[in-house]
Amino acid sequence: MNRSPLPAAAALAAAAALLLAGCGSSTDSSKGADKITGADQDDTNDTPPPSPSASGAAKRPTITLxxxxxxxxxxxxTGDAAKDALLTDVKERVNATDAAIVAGNPDSEALEFYYKGEALxxxxxxxQGYVNDGKSITGTVRFYNPDLLMVDKDTAALAYCADESKAFDKDRKSNKAEKNPVSKDSYVAYNTRVQRTAQGIWQTTSLLSDRGSAKCTP
Structure with missing residues (x-):
């Protein structure tokens, strides 16, 4: 099967509700949303953490996949230092989650660093579900069409898509990947709420996922 998405939170906060429906949809300027245009260059899990000058003085954990x-x-x-610092922290949150799954460690310090509250x-x-099932993960996930809304200087909502057509669960004992044909369920739409701490860390406080969403399916 494709990687299972994170469990959906009950609801996003009001700020996330303001995000336009659909990853990468056109931004309504009357709502004050900031649409990410970005560079054409891809970023992988080798992206270095943001510098203290960009995102506060907190020392970020080293995450290795x-x-x-x-x-x-x-x-x-985006070319905007503040927004790029936010996006980098979200990317590191994704990497931290995968690293915790690989390590089979639901108490990972990196999870506690990048998540908060219900999302944590x-x-x-x-x-823990992966641990209980004796599974890990393998493959490549492509994250695309980020759509960012800055609610205020310390609060934002971010929607994005994930292509999991080349990513799979795998059995920990046999190390064998569970490969299935690509389908609409290989694509996931995410809506998140993030908040900046006093140390400048952008933590995910709410996360919704919708597997098979037409908004992200090619």
Missing amino acids: PSDVNNVFETWK ADAAEWV
Whole structure:
């Protein structure tokens, strides 16, 4: 099967509700939303963490993924230092989640660093599910069409798409990947709410996922 998405939170906060429906949809300027245009260059899980000058003085955890687990972030750069720092923290949150699954560690310090509240509880439960099932992950996920709305200087809503057609669960004992044909369920739409801490860390506080969403399916 394709990688299971994180469990959907009950609801996003009002700020996330303001996001336009659909990843990468056109921005209504009357709502004050900031549409990400980005560069054409892809970013992978080798992206360095943001510098203290860009995102506060907090020391971010070092996150390492095995060679068979890759996350590619397409056009996740805006040219605006503050917004790019936010996007980098979200990318590191994604990498932290995968690293916790690979390690089988729902109590990962990196999860606690990049998640907060209900979203943290959901992420830990999701990782524990992989542990209980004796599974890990392998392959490449492509994240694309980020759509960012800055609500204020410390709060934002971010929608994006994920292509999991080349990513799979795998059995921990046999190390065998569970490969299925590509289908609409290989594509996932995400809506998230992120908040900046006093140390400048953008933490995910709410996360919704919709597998098979027409908004992200080619």
